[in-house]
Amino acid sequence: MQLLEKLHFNEKGLIPAVIADATDGKALTLCYMNKDAVVKTIETGKIHVFRRSQNRLMLKGETSGHIQSVKRIYFDCEGNSLVFMVEQHVAACHAGYKSCYYREYIPQTNSIQVVEEKVFDPENVYK
Template sequence: MSNAAALERETGTNFMPRYDAQGLVTGIAIDAHSKDVLMVAFMDAEAVARTRETGLAHFHSRSRGRLWLKGETSGHFLRVQDILVDCDQDALVMLVKPEGPACHTGARSCFYRKLAGDGLVPVEE
């Protein structure tokens, strides 16, 4: 990448996602109200485009190898309020309004445990 292209990506106004070798960027969903981190997943170009078109968080499921609309089976959609783009455009933070638990376990957030010594303990809510 030329210096001009790198400068545009890092400081310019054009949306130029930098996908990794697998065609993915990191997508982080944060509750727009509480600012709690709800989940982290990966997004390919199709997931980014569908998220922008619909206002609902879409991801790329690596295990299923396909596009995944968060909430497609549970009904627990993530309504995207804003998308923040990091400096080198390889990660997106989506400020969302969750419609139910974000985690497939039924927890409000996928980050419901913390490291305590060599084990995990529940995060107090």
């Protein structure tokens, strides 16, 4: 696979990947992929990640059903990271928000604000 030849995985065999909404460009989440996750993502058109906490490959959304369908794939100039533009089905965040980046830090007031509305109740999805 030509893309794999251009990528530089770290000493643990992982590469960071930003997952962003193909419609508005908003970052949805950051994950890590190993070579198998990259290959599986390209083969299926759905984001697969390497779950470091569980030491395994998984389909993003395999528990919730909130899958991410790949529309475009980019990689940086040194091959050290990826950006996947996706169609997000429901939400990317385990906390119930569309994006994991639902909080904004306001330096002027040293405060944090929630800037998105929840789109699902995690207690109903992750039982």
